[in-house]
Structure formats: structure tokens, C-alpha cells
Amino acid sequence: MQHNLFSSDKYIFFCLSSGSCGNCYFVGNGDYGILIDVGIGVRTIRKRLKEHGYDFEHIRAVLITHDHMDHIKSVGTFAHRHHIPIYATREVHSAIENHRLIKYPIGASKRIIEKETPFQIEDFRFTAFDVPHDSTSGDNSGYFIEFGTHKMTLATDIGRLTDEMIPYLTKAHHLIIESNYDEEMLSSGNYPYHLKQRITSGYGHISNKQTAEFLADNYRSHLKNIWLCHLSNDNNTPELAYDTIERHLRAKGLTMGKELQLHVLERNKLSPAIKFT
Ligand SMILES: [Zn+2]
Ligand SMILES: [Zn+2]
Incomplete structure (x- = not known):
């Protein structure tokens, strides 16, 4: 396959x-890629992959974090139409099977993973951990990903930061972490009480402040990139998320763009590709 766009940069990451x-x-x-979550339409995935030079034929696997629709929307199509293996825990697979909005069965594409047990896909080694x-x-997973000399952690839709998760977050050189809402905006906003409760329950999402305090308290000098993800449309802005995290890290003597890069993943938008040697 004639693809090698990034011959000197071996690895690549982006958010669709x-x-x-x-x-x-x-x-x-x-040469190839692996997708984590496929919660947008297949056509959008194809179009955004193309913008960074990839097509479905380059996708070797799909990994799923949990069974909410914003993470699994296209999973049936990837399995059934494109015969791409789908990696998820047994619980997540059975929730997908029973989901009335997932049109196609996973069938022979089903790959069952277990948390805390590393598995290899081509040059990438994944470990799912509980969130x-x-x-x-x-049942919900974050993923710890090892490739070359790099360690990357993806932790999205995390109700709170647990002691079990922290080792996976602190060993990352590249960390994708949720920064869902601004506490002020959520509490003064017009979400109904039960929704506010759900978000802050410890099983919903984490706030800019929680993420910022965690990052400031647990910073390690091997951390090079942070991507803030899963920002709320109603209770956050990219600027607020960035500023809150930047302020806490600055208080620890860290300068963004110097020791580490801080990126915000905007909603429903293809991010720039970050390449690693
Ligand atoms: Zn979710
Ligand atoms: Zn979500």
C-alpha cells in the first residue's frame, strides 16, 4: 500500500x-491506524480520516470505551460492512448487542478484552483500565497505549478520578483527559436538577477544576502533551477549559509550549495531527 505520508515521523495521533x-x-x-470509539457517522469518519490521508482500508481495529451512543454510533457498520475487529469488554459487547439503535451485528468482528490485561494490535499495545x-x-474503560518509546493514556467520560486510574494517568507522556464542564456555568445554568446531579455524581463527568487540580498535583516531567476532551456545549468553552488548566499548571511553574503542550479538542471537529518520532 502506498501511503507512507509520515516517513520520518513514525507515529501519529488525532481526534476526529x-x-x-x-x-x-x-x-x-x-501505514495504518486504530480508532478508539466511533460515535460519529460513518461518512464523517471517512471524510475526516481522508483529511489526514487515511481511508477505511487503513483501519485495523476499533476499540470501545463504553456503550453510550456518542461512543458507539457507527460500531455496527465498522464490524458488519467493513469487517474491522471491534475490541471491547464482554459487558460492553453485550450492551452493544442489545442496543436498539445499533443496526448491524458485530458478529465475527467481536474481540473480547479484559481490563488490566495488555493486548497487542500490530505495533500498539493496549491496556484497558476501569473508570x-x-x-x-x-462497565467503562480508559485505555493505556504503548508504541515505540511512547506511553499514551485516553481517559474520557470519567465520573471522578479514582486511585486505580491514577497510575495509568501519571505514567503517560501523552494524556487525553476529560475536562467536561465549568463548575460555575453548570451550577448557575439552566440544566434541570437531575441532570446537574447526574453530571457531578461521581459517575458522570469531571470538571475543568477537577482536571486542573489533578494535573497540577500529579505533574511528571515525562508528560509532554495534554489534550482536553469531551467539553460540554452548554457548560464549558474551549477558552475556559484551557485557562483553568493552564492557570493551575502555571502555578506549579510550568509554561505551556515549553515543558508541555496543552491542546483543547473542540467539539465535533477534526484536530490537527500530532506526529511522534
Ligand atoms: Zn458516556
Ligand atoms: Zn461521552
Whole structure:
């Protein structure tokens, strides 16, 4: 296959969409890629992959974090039409099978993973770890990803930061972490009480402040990139998320663009591709 766009940069990461409008992340190299979550339409995925030089034939696997629609929308199509293996825990697979809005069965594309047990897909090694969130199955994963000398962690839809998650977050060189809402905006906004409760329950989402305090308290010098993800449309702005995290890190003597890069993943938008040697 003639693809090698990034011959000197071995690895590549980008986000195709982030937020309750749909989530999809790409990690790969010059020859192929792996998607984590496929919560947007297939046509949008195809179009956005193309903008960074990839097509479905380059996708070797899809990994799923949990069974909410904004993470699984296109999973049936990837399995059934494109015969791409779908990696998820047993609980998430059964929730997908029973989901009335998932049109096509996963069938032979089903790959069952277990948390804390690393598995290899081509040059990438993944470890799923438990995160607290209110998915239908009650089962939710973050992913720790190792490739070359790099360690990357994806933690989205995390109701709170648990002691079990922290080792996976702190060993990352590249960290994709939720920064869902501004606490002020949520509490003074017009969401109904039960929704505010759901978000802040410890099984919903984490705030800019929670993420900022965690990052400031647990900063390690090997951390090079942070991407803030799953921003709320109603209770956050990219500027607020960035400023809150930047302020907390600055208070620890860190300068963005110097020791580390801080990126905000805007809702429903293809991010620039970050390349790693
Ligand atoms: Zn979500
Ligand atoms: Zn969710």
C-alpha cells in the first residue's frame, strides 16, 4: 500500500470528534491506524480520516470505551460492512448487542478484552483500565497505549478520578483527559436538577477544576502533551477549559509550549495531527 505520508515521523495521533456530539480518536503510523470509539457517522469518519490521508482500508481495529451512543454510533457498520475487529469488554459487547439503535451485528468482528490485561494490535499495545461512569452496562474503560518509546493514556467520560486510574494517568507522556464542564456555568445554568446531579455524581463527568487540580498535583516531567476532551456545549468553552488548566499548571511553574503542550479538542471537529518520532 502506498501511503507512507509520515516517513520520518513514525507515529501519529488525532481526534476526529470529541464531546457528547460524538467521540472518535485515531492512533496509528504511516501505514495504518486504530480508532478508539466511533460515535460519529460513518461518512464523517471517512471524510475526516481522508483529511489526514487515511481511508477505511487503513483501519485495523476499533476499540470501545463504553456503550453510550456518542461512543458507539457507527460500531455496527465498522464490524458488519467493513469487517474491522471491534475490541471491547464482554459487558460492553453485550450492551452493544442489545442496543436498539445499533443496526448491524458485530458478529465475527467481536474481540473480547479484559481490563488490566495488555493486548497487542500490530505495533500498539493496549491496556484497558476501569473508570467510573454511568453507561448502560456499568462497565467503562480508559485505555493505556504503548508504541515505540511512547506511553499514551485516553481517559474520557470519567465520573471522578479514582486511585486505580491514577497510575495509568501519571505514567503517560501523552494524556487525553476529560475536562467536561465549568463548575460555575453548570451550577448557575439552566440544566434541570437531575441532570446537574447526574453530571457531578461521581459517575458522570469531571470538571475543568477537577482536571486542573489533578494535573497540577500529579505533574511528571515525562508528560509532554495534554489534550482536553469531551467539553460540554452548554457548560464549558474551549477558552475556559484551557485557562483553568493552564492557570493551575502555571502555578506549579510550568509554561505551556515549553515543558508541555496543552491542546483543547473542540467539539465535533477534526484536530490537527500530532506526529511522534
Ligand atoms: Zn461521552
Ligand atoms: Zn458516556
